[in-house]
Amino acid sequence: MLKDLFTKKRKYASVPSEQVKSDIPEGLMKKCSNCYKIFYRKEMNKNLNVCPNCGHHHQLTAWERIDSLFDEGTFEEWDGGLAPTNPLNFPGYEEKLEKDRLKTGLNEGVVTGKGTIEGQATAFAVMDASFRMGSMGSVMGEKIARAIENAKEQSLPFIIFTASGGARMQEGVLSLMQMSKTSVAIKRFSDAGGLMISVMTHPTTGGVSASFASLGDYNFAEPGALIGFAGRRIIEQTTREKLPDDFQTAEFLFKHGQLDQVVNRHDLKQLFVKILKIHQKGGSSS
Known part of the structure; x- marks a missing residue:
């Protein structure tokens, strides 16, 4: 038995x-x-x-995200041909870029453009973590800054989805400069009365979290997203304190007032439509 x-x-x-x-x-x-x-x-x-x-x-790819949000056939890509080079002659960088181009079909880890979401026109940027882990290089910063400037010139709101491991080390200080470039573009956009919605997805870290990702008029995040500047281990070693288990999660940030809302992916589209209607000239939330 x-x-x-x-x-x-x-x-x-x-x-x-x-x-x-x-x-x-x-x-x-x-x-x-x-x-x-x-x-x-x-x-x-x-x-x-x-x-x-x-x-x-x-994670969603950039084009999966676009297809899930925009009315069919309305999305118009901006600056799709811009691609990074190797300004610092970093060993092996060009080969890694080419590998990611073949894998993703993208020239850089962000797609920008404009389109309509249930008839509401908006400018848009979405980062793709499958290209160099969404790391911020000089071309990524340039594309985002241009998208914000286009939104200002065309009087469009601007929505950005972030997903990044931080600054791209192969571009050194040129990568770090994108923090100020994008932040200045957002300030000019805001001064002109522009509306910016930021959605932080998993992960949004480093220089991206410390610059354009956190500068929206509305700052949202998807459930469970890792959001922060330095890593948990570095912070614990520096402060010599044990951090909470949920530290740097979207839910932790919301609880401590650093996010407006944690939003399920299925609810984002209707939330965007509601906000865009409220803020359009003569608009209504109904």
Whole structure:
């Protein structure tokens, strides 16, 4: 009897054979990195890459984000041909850029442009963490600054989604200069009466979090997003204090007044429509 029991346990705990694995088409399934449940990739994509089981928000590519928000056929890309070079002759940088171009189809880790969301016109920028981890280089800063300037000239509101590991080390001080460039562009935009909505996604860190990501008239974040400047380990070593478990999460920042709201991805579109209607000239929230 005991022998049969152990035999059954081994049977149900068995690992699929290599033959079974090979029969499953590559890319058909996706495992949630939070609850580890496995779903059909099509099911996850249909749910905007939010886990149907635990609600964990997985990353979206720039174009997936655009397709989920904008009215079909209305998005017009700006400066898509701008691409980074290697101004400091950093070893291996050009090869890494080319690898990311082939992987993502992007020239840089941000897509900018304009379009309509349920008929409401807006300028837009969305960072893509799959290109150099969304790190901020000189071309990224230039594209974002140009998008903000275009929004000012065309009297459009500006929405930005951030996702970044921080400044791009291969460009040194040229990368850090983008913090001031984008911040100045936002100040001029604000002085001209422009509306800026910032949505911080996982992760938004380093110089990006300390500049344009935090300068919106509305500052939102997706659930569970990591948001902060320096890393937890560095802060704990510097302050010699143990930080809370939820430190630097979107929920922690909201609780301490640094965000206006933590918004589920499925609710963002209607939130944008409501805000854009409120702020348009002669607009109404109804």
